[in-house]
Amino acid sequence: PAAKAPILEVCQTPARLGELPLLTSWATDGGAFVTLPLVYTEHPDGRGHNLGMYRIQRYDDRTTGIHWQIHKGGGYHYHAAESRNESLPMTLFIGGPPALMLAAIAPLPENIPELMLASLLLGEKLPITRDPAGGHALVAHAEFAAKGFVPPHMRRPEGPFGDHYGYNSLTHDYPVFHIERLYHRRDAIYPATVVGRPRQEDFYIGDYLQDLLSPLFPLVMNGVRQLKTFGETGFHCLAAAKVTNRYPREAFASGLRILGEGQLSLTKFLILTDGEIEVTDFKKLWVHVLERINWQTDLFVFANVSQDTLDYTGPSVNNGSKAMMMGLGKEPRRILPESFHGDLPQGCGRAEIFLPGTLVVQGEGFAAQQDLPARLAHCPALADWQVVVLVDDARAATENLQEFLWTVFTRFEPAADIHAAATELRRFHPTLTPPIIFDCRLKPWYPEVLEVDEKTRRMVDEKISEILPSRYR
Template structure:
């Protein structure tokens, strides 16, 4: 991992790196945190543009930085090296030292020393203690209202730190915080989140849970907070590893926490059982407004900050956004470690286009018939992977990152009699709105491994016919590989009639799956096709086969199988810009000092 610093020690160092490389733009024109920043960032990110440092923000004395991680290049700078290299070295070290021997320890002594430096180092003071405001005056911070129907301004890049009351082990995660007033926020702990487990433990003991929220600091802290680490591993240790040095922290008697000395801001307070408030809606990374629901209230006692603190934020919505590139990089880092733990799994990819949890594809080495199902179920029992809605399993030679290649594997190897498994009811991602209630839904496993068998189908289906030849309510047809035919349908169309028409047409019936999507899903944008498809269907409710067959206690779905991924009443609304705000941004564009290319 080298003897140099790998990842920047604080936000300011990272901004200087970006600016020196032409990857940051300073915007002197005053901007409104209510939607204007969202539109600017969206346009810049769509053109792979720079990070944005807003030096004048309406209603706040603080500067605001966004789009820090909006390209793979900037994410790699934040890591300090290619993400896969980090995972490769950790996996190699672990493999070399299992079981530990004196010769192996000696051979790896340099790497072991660097890993040993990945620790928390207590210091007495630091820049974050330069100011302390109590009551905290949160209304002076430039929190973003990202979308028109958001429930208010939100902290969108908060690093929420808690400590398990049972074990004393820390957790760091990113959970959105809706600013309710000058001294309180919501605490959006979703299921399968470490902070939420800590809160549950505190409630069982009848005590409040101290919370510290870090804003800014080493960029490695942000990456670590999102990383899919095992429960009970403190994410701050990963941040120190990425930096190649100890993470300086300041012990705080008020909370019992150790806070990053180099943070820009720290909010200190607590959450208490029974102190709940309606939170949301919020335009989230699934590209829709998530549920308005009761969540714990974070009561903030004080605000610590540097004198000239910079407020970091991000914007989420339809892909791609910053989380697209962060999530892809973290998957690259985690893959070597996953292979170490599960040698039969050669690759795994959760699709950023879908918001990650809705679709994962795993490549496995199948040694006997149906072994792929064992691996699928094993992966669905692992931490954040347990929230996966659709799991497709393919052979190792299939590129899991290319959905058309995955579709070909499904076409060649799918057998309806034993290769489709619906699991219901199951727990589901809190942000997924397709199930019967929050946190509940179903899962679909498609097995597309060949093993020693020849392909079941070799000749691909014919190209799709004109949409008008199938049904008047079909606006367009597009094949996504050989197995899936996507049909864009008009709003209010008779969907069962469309399904019947697709199953009856001599060309479309040749496809294994017919996917119905709404008119707002453009068929010429492969990312948004996957977004509109996988965020808008529940396997238990929305699979409609040409025929259902009962064999013993097993239900077999025969193709063509229609997947109704249209937007339905009761679903969350998709996010969209306010047209007047978008026109105002266009009018002001030259004042921002950003290249016209990012319009």
Template sequence: MIYKNLNDCVKDLESRGQLIRIKEEINPNLEIAEIHRRVYEQKGPALLFEKIKGSPFKGLSNLFGTIERSEYIFQDVLKKFEFLIKLKIDPTFALRNPGKTLMNLPSMLSSIPRKAWNNSIVNQTCKISQLPQIKSWQDDGGAFVTLPQVISFPPGSKKLKDANVGMYRIQLSGNEYEMDKEVGLHYQLHRGIGIHHKMYNESDKEFKISIGIGGPPSNTLASIFPLPEGLSEIIFSGILGQRAYRYNWQNGYFIPSEADFVITGKINKSKLKPEGPFGDHLGYYSLTHDFPVMEVDKIFHRKDAIWHFTVVGRPPQEDSSFGHLIHELVKSLTTHELPGIKEVHAVDAAGVHPLLLAIGSERYMPFRERKPEEIITQANLLLGKGQTSLAKFLFIAADEENSSLNLKNIPEFIIYCLERADFTKDLHFQTKTTIDTLDYSGSGWNSGSKLVLAVNREKQRELSIDRILLEKLLDLGFPAKYIDKGILAVKYSSFTTYINAETEIENLCKKLEQLDLKNIALITICDDVEFMSKNWDNFLWATFTRTNPSHDIYGVGSYTMHKHWASTGPLVFDARSKPHHAPPLLVSDELNKKVDQFIERSAELQQVFSA
């Protein structure tokens, strides 16, 4: 279905029982976020909050709260996008398939951006303080815009192809920001707005940006899409929405005409202010750092404006659906953009960037004994291109042995890799490099290391579960539990310093050498064995978000030869919490009680939780 604006989508979902209205007044300070989290966990409907305390505007969340609802919203484009992908891979496809070309031509032409004849959004204005001041987590630095569409152009350009639209979080209040005058702008590595910022710093022009909130769902999805250089999110939004992106200009600001709100302002090129903390999608707080400040000019809004927001935290959350949609739309492009790569999957449960899985090809020397060769080249390509370059751990396997190998079953793929990896040859470290801004496991902000596990061998070990081994570990003073076959969680005393940790874990590894570990591939040192071993999601999250490869990986029988680190026995990951890590996101008992009481008063929510 084609949605002209967010209201169209709301009406459609409500008519299908996929959206409910919350009529009682709700507190935007923590309570609205906890309700969202609980409804999301129940795979519940989208939520339209009609009365948000302190604001005249309605709020919408959980729009993309289920995979099924997200696919429904973009159902038509999922089919038509396949044609566009084939066209990109092979431009002659259109000539060879005239029927499909004619069938898709109308929607392609109708998606070309156009200036709006009706720019009524600029007739209504408000202040920052009138917007819903939604604070999601206890220690957040203030209220944030969580689904912003931040639009910038390079100096002197109004060409749509030059525009960058990104989802960079916006802090509305708190810290040192002057209410109604300033907001904070947070952007990370590998973001297009940074290029524009640098260009403005080198020019004498004002750095004007516009922040859209709401509008057709396609505007939101396009702003987070990993597009190739040269393809603007504005143009792409029209393709996703199957309708032209409407826009206009007002006093030098780009105005997305179908947005619900547009915040306009200038980036102060010489000013930074503390931004954060913010409970982020890794499941921890993104800490306070200095970031650019936007001096607010005007805030425009529709007459029937809806404040579109989400709540992020330890995955899975609503934004997990974005990853699914992106994967579905571009999966057939993988082999074209990444030669030799057959499949790529950033693991949501591990926080996305900490763990990347990939299936590659080995074609270099098919007549020789199997070993990782071409897949190492492919790993370098992944770590040197776009968003995949933010990966901290990369497990890549060739599918020569098993043509049905895929990434749908994450535990199965990881075990496949651990069974076949030769830990004396297949571990490739990158040290003192950049990692995701939100990942605090490294040696500094944006600084850390990476590990590639490249697999193309016969089975090296048969992984299994040995209960007698658990007893022997307990006798040595190390309570342990299995995550899965060949993967152990071992409790150890709390981390103090890396100097102490190196001594402690090397002593542990020496003790482990006394045991029969031929059926073990990975030992994870942790603070809480029960939590770590409860399920795979806990293991993936705690292990890969709390581990810095260069500092936290050890091995039973490890050594270094010609600058290559190797281990004759199982790998040992130190996944304990460390003093420099950001704190995890927690919900207080007091907040739980308040939300329990709110749900008891809400007939609509009662139906969600009793279903």
């Protein structure tokens, strides 16, 4: 009942959002952000709701930015309302049952209600209550609920923001949320998280959700036996799947199914295998695929397609390319080299073997040596290598698996940064001759890598020394 719902204990009209302890996580951030926002909207036609975690930048006590990227359910609702020149009612929940946060992040198909998933996770119906002032119902046990609207055709600069890819996403214009009233519990607790270079808290939440939803993948996508997206790359940059290949190239159809499914359609690099191997083990998977891939037929690059908003490797925001790489069959085609001897072209430094068949080479910066990938591809000493990864710092990129995945897959765009010793167009398909070069150097148009500023580092070190005994530091 509304009278007993904790969320209705206090109502601020007008709202005073400035009293909430929003975080400014990085010195380069454009302001303070709600980092665990639960944004609720409904389709203007009444065709379902969306609960999503879209970042919220506070402008003042009663307005915020709302970061609706491409392929987001709330953004579709806003597009429908804006096309009618109407405002979209919106409720911003903060806190409440953790199941709400999981449901908001879960990559559900567009028309599957997130509140239903939250109820399933809770094991009971999510308690909701009527808003005495009208509009959306309220989550009864949320800590805060800001009610308001997003007007059509209004934009304000939002960002920059240190995002979960590990870079400073740039400032862009986004819609504006106008808050009319703010409900909260009498002794509300404000939850927050720090967003930044993997691994952060969202990495573990994402992994848990994949484990939770994994039984659904074969049901929703026939032929997909196992699916993994890699949080080390921000999730959208890299995915792998174990698929069936009962007839020639069935694996390709399964790959297209993945690239056409909800938020999985934002995947930039997809690896497919039909082998009896766990795709969660990247090292074993990568070697297995390199042993079997036919570079004449098994690498597909799709240029001029959409790309995740936070991925700046493409030619412009939301635009880029995708690649699908297949390693099929029981028997390997080749034995992969595990040692390197020979001279590298001018402009290259150290070379590190990360995995059999994969050599990581340090090169001069992209701006000074744009032709370096082509020279590497024709280097005789590399003729036996399947993949050569060109990076700015080979030692850092090969320090561990996490550094390798983050460096490689967040810093290259398939259509622009894959090179080969020879490329020939056959039947409208580019056939490649190895070595295949991935140019994973930072490019001049990429945003800056997130780094802790020294002032903040010193402050934290001093406070830690005051709070924690030395044996715990």
